[in-house]
Amino acid sequence: DIQMTQSPSSLSASVGDRVTITCRASQSITIYLNWYQQKPGKAPKLLIYAASSLQSGVPSRFSGSGSGTDFTLTISSLQPEDFATYYCQQSYSSPRTFGQGTKVEIK
Amino acid sequence: EVQLVESGGGLVQPGGSLRLSCAASGFTFSSYEMNWVRQAPGKGLEWVSYISSSGSTIYYADSVKGRFTISRDNAKNSLYLQMNSLRAEDTAVYYCARAGGGWYNFDYWGQGTLVTVSS
Numbered sequence: 001d002i003q004m005t006q007s008p009s010s011l012s013a014s015v016g017d018r019v020t021i022t023c024r025a026s027q028s029i030t031i032y033l034n035w036y037q038q039k040p041g042k043a044p045k046l047l048i049y050a051a052s053s054l055q056s057g058v059p060s061r062f063s064g065s066g067s068g069t070d071f072t073l074t075i076s077s078l079q080p081e082d083f084a085t086y087y088c089q090q091s092y093s094s095p096r097t098f099g100q101g102t103k104v105e106i107k
Numbered sequence: 108e109v110q111l112v113e114s115g116g117g118l119v120q121p122g123g124s125l126r127l128s129c130a131a132s133g134f135t136f137s138s139y140e141m142n143w144v145r146q147a148p149g150k151g152l153e154w155v156s157y158i159s160s161s162g163s164t165i166y167y168a169d170s171v172k173g174r175f176t177i178s179r180d181n182a183k184n185s186l187y188l189q190m191n192s193l194r195a196e197d198t199a200v201y202y203c204a205r206a207g208g209g210w211y212n213f214d215y216w217g218q219g220t221l222v223t224v225s226s
Contacts, residue, residue: 034210034212034213036152036213043216043218044144044152044213045216046212049208050212053210055214087151095168096154096157098151101152
C-alpha cells in the first residue's frame with residue numbers, strides 16, 4: 001500500500017498568512033493527488049485534484065503543486081473560514097490512502 | 108444538485124451486524140464509481156471500500172476484508188455496506204463518497220452516519 005505522510009500535523013497561523021502544507025507519498029503517484037478540507041462535524045470537501053487542479057467553486061487562494069512523491073497545498077492568504085483540517089489522498093492505486101491530516105488553527 | 112444521504116448507523120454489540128445505505132440523487136448514479144470512507148472519533152480519514160459503476164470491480168481495506176461487503180443497486184440509486192463481525196475499532200462515522208472523473212478523486216460526500224460498536 002502507498003503511505004501518505006503530511007507535515008506538519010498542526011500549525012497555528014493568523015488571518016492573512018500564507019500557509020503551506022506538504023504531503024509525501026511512499027512511491028511515485030505521478031499527479032494522482034487530491035486535497036480535502038474538513039471542518040468539525042462536517043464531511044470532507046474536495047479542494048484540489050490531480051495535484052494542481054482547483055475544484056469548481058473553491059476560492060483561488062487555494063493552490064496545489066507537485067508530482068511524483070512530493071506535493072504542496074498552499075493557502076495564499078488565510079481567511080477565517082479556512083481554519084480546518086486538511087487531508088491529502090492518493091488516487092493512483094487502491095487502497096486510496098489518506099494522509100494523517102493537518103489541523104490549521106488560529107494563532 | 109448532487110446529494111448523498113447515508114442511513115443505517117447506530118449502536119451494535121461486538122460481533123453484531125449492521126447494513127448501511129447511501130441514497131444518491133441529482134446525478135446518473137449508474138455512471139459513477141462509489142466508495143465508503145470512515146472516520147473514528149477524533150481520528151483521520153480511512154478509505155474502506157470501492158465499487159465500480161457496474162458493480163463488477165470491488166476493493167476493500169485490509170482492516171475490513173472478509174467482514175464487510177459493498178454492493179449497489181443502480182435501479183434504486185443506492186449504495187450499501189453490509190458490516191458483519193463488528194469490532195470496537197469499527198466505531199466511526201461512515202461516509203459514502205462519489206468518485207468523480209478520471210482522477211478518482213472523491214468529489215461529493217454524504218453527511219455521514221455514526222456506527223458505534225460497544226457492549
